[in-house]
Amino acid sequence: EAGVTQSPTHLIKTRGQQATLRCSPISGHTSVYWYQQALGLGLQFLLWYDEGEERNRGNFPPRFSGRQFPNYSSELNVNALELEDSALYLCASSLGRFDEQYFGPGTRLTVT
Amino acid sequence: QQQVKQSPQSLIVQKGGIPIINCAYENTAFDYFPWYQQFPGKGPALLIAIRPDVSEKKEGRFTISFNKSAKQFSLHIMDSQPGDSATYFCAASKGGHDMRFGAGTRLTVKP
Numbered sequence: 479e480a481g482v483t484q485s486p487t488h489l490i491k492t493r494g495q496q497a498t499l500r501c502s503p504i505s506g507h508t509s510v511y512w513y514q515q516a517l518g519l520g521l522q523f524l525l526w527y528d529e530g531e532e533r534n535r536g537n538f539p540p541r542f543s544g545r546q547f548p549n550y551s552s553e554l555n556v557n558a559l560e561l562e563d564s565a566l567y568l569c570a571s572s573l574g575r576f577d578e579q580y581f582g583p584g585t586r587l588t589v590t
Numbered sequence: 591q592q593q594v595k596q597s598p599q600s601l602i603v604q605k606g607g608i609p610i611i612n613c614a615y616e617n618t619a620f621d622y623f624p625w626y627q628q629f630p631g632k633g634p635a636l637l638i639a640i641r642p643d644v645s646e647k648k649e650g651r652f653t654i655s656f657n658k659s660a661k662q663f664s665l666h667i668m669d670s671q672p673g674d675s676a677t678y679f680c681a682a683s684k685g686g687h688d689m690r691f692g693a694g695t696r697l698t699v700k701p
Contacts, residue, residue, distance in 0.1 A: 482633070511689070513689075513691075519693065519694075520596075520679060520691045520692055520693040520694050521634070521679065521681075521689075521691040522691075523688055523689055523690065523691075526688065534688050536688075568633050568634070570633075578624065578636050578639060579624075579636070579689065580636060581626075581633035581634045581635065581636075582633050583631075583632055583633045584632075584633050
């Protein structure tokens with residue numbers, strides 16, 4: 479069974495640009511979560527999507543947004559990129575809202 | 591707004607030793623406490639998880655001890671191996687979502 483996949487692996491953008499990150503959950507999983515992991519730091523919860531709806535968001539500005547598609551894949555958009563947005567962005571999926579989360583390998587975003 | 595405090599930040603043990611990583615949480619509504627293992631360049635992988643209705647859970651060489659009254663839980667790795675060298679994260683959530691992670695513990699197991 480394929481795990482959570484994310485694309486691209488690496489993304490380099492300049493300050494002020496927009497970045498789009500994509501995530502495909504494990505087959506059958508309906509919930510998708512996004513986390514930011516800055517270098518040397520823990521994971522910070524960004525967004526949670528379930529059944530196509532945004533269910534919760536962490537303490538991040540509105541320029542962090544996303545959506546979930548009918549096939550349960552998801553994308554994270556970061557507008558007006560700032561240098562401190564440089565981080566590993568992790569996507570996780572779960573079978574339902576109360577189940578274990580399984581992580582993808584992440585997208586390394588570098589803002590110059 | 592860190593709600594889960596993890597210690598130590600780093601830990602070095604000899605092969606066969608028993609590293610112990612501790613976490614404390616604040617929100618008494620949390621009802622799910624997983625541990626994740628992360629190798630460099632990889633996403634975190636679920637290792638073991640516990641719910642507050644039990645005080646201990648074992649899976650292979652990994653054991654979670656949970657103290658609900660103290661709002662603390664810990665991970666013990668029995669007979670640690672060099673392959674266990676990784677960063678370990680504890681987490682807590684209510685209902686499995688809005689997961690709050692600890693800052694991580696970098697474990698090194700020396701041969």
